[in-house]
Amino acid sequence: xxxxxxxxxxxxxxxxxxxxxxxxxxxxxxxxxxxxxxxxxxxxxxxxxxxxxxxxxxxxxxxxxxxxxxxxxxxxxxxxxxxxxxxxxxxxxxxxxxxxxxxxxxxxxxxxxxxxxxxxxxxxxxxxxxxxxxxxxxxxxxxxxxxxxxxxxxxxxxxxxxxxxxxxxxxxxxxxxxxxxxxxxxxxxxxxxxxxxxxxxxxxxxxxxxxxxxxxxxxxxxxxxxxxxxxxxxxxxxxxxxxxxxxxxxxxxxxxxxxxxxxxxxxxxxxxxxxxxxxxxxxxxxxxxxxxxxxxxxxxxxxxxxxxxxxxxxxxxxxxxxxxxxxxxxxxxxxxxxxxxxxxxxxxxxxxxxxxxxxxxxxxxxxxxxxxxxxxxxxxxxxxxxxxxxxxxxxxxxxxxxxxxxxx
Amino acid sequence: xxxxxxxxxxxxxxxxxxxxxxxxxxxxxxxxxxxxxxxxxxxxxxxxxxxxxxxxxxxxxxxxxxxxxxxxxxxxxxxxxxxxxxxxxxxxxxxxxxxxxxxxxxxxxxxxxxxxxxxxxxxxxxxxxxxxxxxxxxxxxxxxxxxxxxxxxxxxxxxxxxxxxxxxxxxxxxxxxxxxxxxxxxxxxxxxxxxxxxxxxxxxxxxxxxxxxxxxxxxxxxxxxxxxxxxxxxxxxxxxxxxxxxxxxxxxxxxxxxxxxxxxxxxxxxxxxxxxxxxxxxxxxxxxxxxxxxxxxxxxxxxxxxxxxxxxxxxxxxxxxxxxxxxxxxxxxxxxxxxxxxxxxxxxxxxxxxxxxxxxxxxxxxxxxxxxxxxxxxxxxxxxxxxxxxxxxxxxxxxxxxxxxxxx
Numbered sequence: 001x002x003x004x005x006x007x008x009x010x011x012x013x014x015x016x017x018x019x020x021x022x023x024x025x026x027x028x029x030x031x032x033x034x035x036x037x038x039x040x041x042x043x044x045x046x047x048x049x050x051x052x053x054x055x056x057x058x059x060x061x062x063x064x065x066x067x068x069x070x071x072x073x074x075x076x077x078x079x080x081x082x083x084x085x086x087x088x089x090x091x092x093x094x095x096x097x098x099x100x101x102x103x104x105x106x107x108x109x110x111x112x113x114x115x116x117x118x119x120x121x122x123x124x125x126x127x128x129x130x131x132x133x134x135x136x137x138x139x140x141x142x143x144x145x146x147x148x149x150x151x152x153x154x155x156x157x158x159x160x161x162x163x164x165x166x167x168x169x170x171x172x173x174x175x176x177x178x179x180x181x182x183x184x185x186x187x188x189x190x191x192x193x194x195x196x197x198x199x200x201x202x203x204x205x206x207x208x209x210x211x212x213x214x215x216x217x218x219x220x221x222x223x224x225x226x227x228x229x230x231x232x233x234x235x236x237x238x239x240x241x242x243x244x245x246x247x248x249x250x251x252x253x254x255x256x257x258x259x260x261x262x263x264x265x266x267x268x269x270x271x272x273x274x275x276x277x278x279x280x281x282x283x284x285x286x287x288x289x290x291x292x293x294x295x296x297x298x299x300x301x302x303x304x305x306x307x308x309x310x311x312x313x314x315x316x317x318x319x320x321x322x323x324x325x326x327x328x329x330x331x332x333x334x335x336x337x338x339x340x341x342x343x344x345x346x347x348x349x350x351x352x353x354x355x356x357x358x359x360x361x362x363x364x365x366x367x368x369x370x371x372x373x374x375x376x377x378x379x380x381x382x383x384x385x386x387x388x389x390x391x392x393x394x395x396x397x398x399x400x401x402x403x404x405x406x407x408x
Numbered sequence: 409x410x411x412x413x414x415x416x417x418x419x420x421x422x423x424x425x426x427x428x429x430x431x432x433x434x435x436x437x438x439x440x441x442x443x444x445x446x447x448x449x450x451x452x453x454x455x456x457x458x459x460x461x462x463x464x465x466x467x468x469x470x471x472x473x474x475x476x477x478x479x480x481x482x483x484x485x486x487x488x489x490x491x492x493x494x495x496x497x498x499x500x501x502x503x504x505x506x507x508x509x510x511x512x513x514x515x516x517x518x519x520x521x522x523x524x525x526x527x528x529x530x531x532x533x534x535x536x537x538x539x540x541x542x543x544x545x546x547x548x549x550x551x552x553x554x555x556x557x558x559x560x561x562x563x564x565x566x567x568x569x570x571x572x573x574x575x576x577x578x579x580x581x582x583x584x585x586x587x588x589x590x591x592x593x594x595x596x597x598x599x600x601x602x603x604x605x606x607x608x609x610x611x612x613x614x615x616x617x618x619x620x621x622x623x624x625x626x627x628x629x630x631x632x633x634x635x636x637x638x639x640x641x642x643x644x645x646x647x648x649x650x651x652x653x654x655x656x657x658x659x660x661x662x663x664x665x666x667x668x669x670x671x672x673x674x675x676x677x678x679x680x681x682x683x684x685x686x687x688x689x690x691x692x693x694x695x696x697x698x699x700x701x702x703x704x705x706x707x708x709x710x711x712x713x714x715x716x717x718x719x720x721x722x723x724x725x726x727x728x729x730x731x732x733x734x735x736x737x738x739x740x741x742x743x744x745x746x747x748x749x750x751x752x753x754x755x756x757x758x759x760x761x762x763x764x765x766x767x768x769x770x771x772x773x774x775x776x777x778x779x780x781x782x783x784x785x786x787x788x789x790x791x792x793x794x795x796x797x798x799x800x801x802x803x804x805x806x807x808x809x810x811x812x813x814x815x816x
Contacts, residue, residue, distance in 0.1 A: 003635075003660045006574050006608055008523040008545070011664050041470035049473075053461040062449035065457075065647035100508055100651075100673040107672045111544055115416040132671040136519055137416070166414050200414055227411075239473035241678030243508075252411045256419050263540040264515045265508040269677050270649030 010136050019128065019355045022340065026349045032382040034369045035349040037176060037324065043292045043372075044239050048284055055282065056274040064274040070262045072098030072246070073273035079280040080246055087208070088222040089230060091248045097257050100268045102206055102233040102245035105257070106133035108264065109167070109202055109229065112256040114139045119165040123151055125327075125356030125363055127176045127204065130169055139166065141358040148318065150175060150182040153189035160197040167200040167229075172220060173208040174323025177356045177368040181320060184217050191223035200253070201228045209237050209289060211322035212297040226250050236324070237289055238279050242272040295372075296324070302376035303369065303383060310387030312394055317369075326369045327353070331394060334365040339393045348385045418544050427536065427763045430748065434757045440790040442777045443757040445584060445732065451700045451780075452647050456692055463690065464682040472682040478670045480506030480654070481681035487688040488654055495616070496630040497638060499656050505665050508676045510614055510641040510653035513665070514541035516672065517575070517610055517637065520664040522547045527573040531559055533735075533764030533771055535584045535612065538577055547574065549766040556726065558583060558590040561597035568605040575608040575637075580628060581616040582731025585764045585776035589728060592625050599631035608661070609636045617645050617697060619730035620705040634658050644732070645697055646687050650680040703780075704732070710784035711777065711791060718795030720802055725777075734777045735761070739802060742773040747801045756793045 026033045045052075056064050060075070071077070077093035084091055099105045106129065114120065114137035122130070124143045131141075142165060145155035151170060159165060170190070172182040182190070194201050203220050221230035233245040249257060261267070279285055303326060307317055314331040330336060337352040353366025371379055434441045453460075464472050468483070479485070485501035492499055507513045514537065522528065522545035530538070532551045539549075550573060553563035559578060567573060578598070580590040590598070602609055611628050629638035641653040657665060669675070687693055711734060715725055722739040738744060745760040761774025779787055 002606060003608055003658060006521055006661075007664065008519070008521050008526070008574075010523070011520050011668070014664075014667060038475045041474060044470050044473045046465065046470055046473070049465055050458070050461060053458060057454065057457055062452050062454055063649075065452045065454070065649040066449055067446045067643075067648045100677075103672070103674045111416070112419050113414055113416050115418070118416070129671075129674070136668060136671060166416075198410060200411055235475075239679070240475045241471075241473040243673060243675075243677045250411060253414075256415065256422075259422060260419070260544060263537075263544060264511070264672065265651060266511045266537070267651075269508075269651045269680055271647070271680065272677055 025344050030347050033349045035351045036370050036373050039236055040372050045288045052275050052278050055278045060274050064271050068267045068270040070258050070267045073270055076273045076277040079277045088218050095248050097247050098268050099245040101243040102231050105231045105247040106130050108257045108260050110134040110137040111260045113166045121159050121165045121168040150180040153186050157193045160199055167202050169202045171204040173205050174320050178327035179318040179320030179323050179325045187220050191220055194224045194227040203228050203230050205232045207323040214321040244276045299371045303371040303379045306380045306383035310384045312391040324372045328367050330365045336367045343389045346385050348382045433752050438755050441757045443759045444778050444781050447644055448780050453696045460683050460686050463686045468682050472679050476675045476678040478666050478675045484681045484685040487685045496626050503656050505655050506676050507653040509651040510639050513639045513655040514538050516665045516668050518542040518545040519668045521574045529567050529573045529576040558588040561594050565601050568607055575610050577610045579612040581613050582728050586735035587726040587728030587731050587733045595628050599628055602632045602635040611636050611638050613640045615731040622729040652684045707779045711779040711787045714788045714791035718792045720799040732780045736775050738773045744775045751797045754793050756790045
């Protein structure tokens with residue numbers, strides 16, 4: 001058999017998924033995983049699921065099980081109009097496309113916009129799922145600089161000046177992997193730059209609703225509405241297993257997203273869209289969201305406290321006001337993939353940060369920690385173990401400048 | 409705004425969806441649509457939906473709402489092993505990929521296998537949804553000849569001799585749009601040809617379970633297991649709105665389907681997969697399927713009887729043992745897209761057959777009729793109207809050879 005000869009060129013270029021490989025150990029018994037990017041099971045509204053199902057059956061009958069429009073189930077599109085208005089995004093039901101998770105939008109965006117070799121601007125580091133959505137369309141990534149407050153707008157500007165990019169991809173709220181949030185002034189600067197260069201932004205906002213402190217910031221969509229595809233999801237505030245994402249896009253882009261989505265999956269599950277519509281309109285989200293925040297806030301605080309207590313000098317980490325992740329930077333030159341193996345031996349897992357960079361060689365000394373999947377005591381214990389592993393890794397390092405850096 | 413300049417080359421090539429345009433009228437009030445390709449709402453097991461939801465909650469708890477493996481929800485993969493064994497396909501859970509409708513497999517197949525300009529062999533006519541899944545990857549279609557028994561194997565053989573095709577796409581059971589089924593001897597011939605040329609078949613089987621008469625035929629997958637991706641769905645036997653499809657693929661292809669699916673939608677709805685697992689293992693499908701067959705069988709018979717009674721001479725149509733469609737051929741030279749406009753004026757819609765051909769100019773005198781969406785009396789009335797419209801179209805035609813043909 002030689003079926004491999006039939007693979008498309010794009011497939012040959014894909015290679016094995018390295019992160020998938022290294023994370024296989026995470027499901028070993030006894031492992032404490034800070035590697036996941038997933039919500040706590042306790043955050044799901046299990047108690048109302050039967051009630052929601054009954055509402056769907058009573059209200060929509062068999063139409064909830066039937067084929068539906070590619071654009072989305074109309075009652076959900078309408079419910080999202082109100083949901084989005086609270087974020088300052090004023091739109092009509094027809095401008096909203098419902099997708100199979102926000103991943104579904106990212107794939108469709110890639111399909112509609114990227115020809116091989118086209119430039120796509122991404123943060124360094126950036127969300128891995130976006131890269132795996134865009135990669136099959138074979139773009140060239142242009143790396144935008146960031147600091148602790150996320151994207152540096154001047155970096156975007158200089159990239160747009162240097163030539164056309166098909167789109168800019170940003171996650172301005174509690175970014176995955178860093179937890180960073182782009183401040184208001186930078187959002188305004190980004191909006192102006194997009195308008196000046198007539199450029200398109202894919203604004204990915206899966207975590208915006210998970211704010212534990214401080215006030216919401218305006219989506220860039222509200223500042224440059226004609227230049228932004230705003231993407232979000234109910235995966236973090238309802239349930240990821242329902243795969244309900246959505247976007248609000250300028251008309252010239254939206255119509256093509258609909259055309260390609262028809263070829264991808266015809267439409268997103270009608271039944272799940274109906275559940276989501278009832279979740280939003282029945283006041284369930286309003287009641288569930290505070291419970292979710294009360295679950296995650298102390299977990300984040302526990303992790304921050306444990307990092308302070310147990311991590312050796314020379315390390316720094318983000319202190320986000322929301323989301324699901326902390327970003328840790330060790331001393332320059334440290335190899336967090338090598339340290340990962342020792343951490344896993346001691347039954348604690350994280351994601352080495354290098355996987356979130358599009359350019360090899362970057363981020364070796366960084367790692368991502370998730371705090372939504374374990375309770376405070378477990379998180380505390382896990383960070384204590386990691387602190388010890390990091391301490392030893394610094395001490396054992398044969399690079400003298402590391403030893404110095406670790407005591408800064 | 410000039411965002412259109414950002415479209416990928418593949419998108420520029422897509423053009424408007426002509427069939428989408430002409431079918432817009434179908435939802436007008438009072439219209440009898442024989443144009444749809446969708447199951448009757450009465451075929452859905454509405455009465456057990458609450459019960460199924462309770463089973464899912466009791467059995468799987470919060471894991472039914474959580475992110476899941478890209479490959480599929482293990483209990484559904486396991487349930488499908490037994491389901492497939494009844495069709496003669498002996499496989500393991502790990503060889504099954506669950507997809508978002510069978511459309512999800514077709515898109516992933518295109519992504520994994522087709523580079524621009526690659527040859528893909530399709531029947532003439534073929535399933536429109538497959539074409540819209542493959543088109544964005546920019547294949548060249550090679551047209552295989554068919555007769556009333558579907559694919560002519562010698563046509564496939566001569567195509568494979570003439571050069572490599574990335575894959576062959578066939579729907580051997582009650583094909584959409586023709587309703588045709590490929591007989592056993594031809595399936596054996598196709599299997600031999602695939603093996604001889606080490607070629608890959610995508611065997612699409614959405615309708616195989618909808619058999620009203622006669623005996624099941626073996627899937628080609630059972631005759632050439634290493635050369636076939638078998639694709640099917642629960643859309644016609646459970647509910648299309650849940651978007652549950654699946655495939656069984658040879659290992660070298662399956663692993664890549666999983667990799668690209670991760671970028672497309674991470675995974676198919678866990679909740680819906682859990683519902684499907686319970687539907688299969690709880691004996692619900694076994695009880696529902698006879699009801700579905702008893703619903704559709706008399707509808708098909710009514711349509712066949714009405715065609716016999718009301719359609720003018722010079723017309724012929726398929727008499728399939730199952731599925732959802734009949735294929736009607738009018739006299740050569742007749743333009744069923746023109747006739748469509750008159751039919752719609754009289755509140756009856758169908759799909760002009762030309763849309764199912766990859767080469768322009770073919771199939772102008774053909775049309776597809778669906779019989780699952782209306783009751784027998786309505787179908788009878790609709791076919792009577794269409795018969796009159798066809799009769800007039802033949803009579804009014806200014807092409808003398810048409811008048812002759814119509815009285816054959």
